[in-house]
Amino acid sequence: MAPPLDVALLRCELVDTGLWREVRVVDQTGSTNADVGALARSGEPTGLVLVAEHQAAGRGRLDRVWTAPPRSGLSFSVLLRPVGVPVSAWSLLPLLVGVSVASAVRAVAGVEVGLKWPNDLLIGERKLGGILAERVESTGGAVVVVGVGLNIGLRERELPVPTATSLVLAGAGNVDRTAILSAILRVLADEYARWLAAAGDGVRLLGLYRELCVTLGRDVRVELAGAQTIEGRAVDVEPDGSLIVESLRNRRSISAGDVVHVR
DSSP: OOOOOOHHHHHHHHTTSSSOSEEEEEEEESOHHHHHHHHHHTTOOSOEEEEEEEETTEEOGGGOEEOOOTTSEEEEEEEEOOTTSOGGGGGGHHHHHHHHHHHHHHHHHOOOOEEETTTEEEETTEEEEEEEEEEEEETTEEEEEEEEEEEOSOOGGGOSSTTBOOTTTTTOSOOOHHHHHHHHHHHHHHHHHHHHHTTTOOHHHHHHHHHHBSSTTSEEEEEOGGGOEEEEEEEEEOTTSOEEEEOSSOEEEESSOEEEEOO
16 A cells, blocks of 8 residues: 655645645545535635545546545545636636646656546546536535546556556556645646636637647547437537537537547
8 A cells, every 4th residue: 555645745835835725634535525515515715625545435427436445546626716717617627627637747757648528537548537526605605626536556456447547557657646646736726826817718728728638639429418429520629618529510519428539
């Protein structure tokens, strides 16, 4: 088992240096997103980071379960209130977090992490992690809870699904969880600050996202609600982060759906 996170170092490097007000690390919980959501509804201020050494009931999109052995990865959620950003632009937050995580992991671990629209982190075609953003109505107004799950030290037999991977399996040069988490949170704070300063304008962010998104330029099948499916080529993202899929017959903008890369 990997060593525990260095909580003192994380707090020294992150707390009161900008966005992050508090970093809490717990041994185990069901879901950090659920916990932070409950805290937000009870009046918890923004800028909180909650990390679980073991997340027993982690959730992805559509309430899919994502589990891993204790200390084998990173499972954390952050509490944000995008003051001065129109609610219509909040849909860019999962993309912003994806860019931040992928950029930080590339820099620290030395592996080519890509983004699969809308919320997966990939190495090659295998899933390294995922992002889940949820709007919560708190006592002070709406906030956003964003959760990240990242596989770091899992071995092949420990993977939650056969199509997953981990930094260890990908041959990463650095798998220190404290260093990786600190880098992610520092990059996220910087990108979030730039986005707030631009009042939610996504021009710069979407430029970065396009560079990292491995879905663009691919033939895809998108599974929508109600068992509807569309196929075509993913050609771009809209200003709100929606995926543009083009076929011989039409061009559609997809705001939510499960994407399958067609080989």
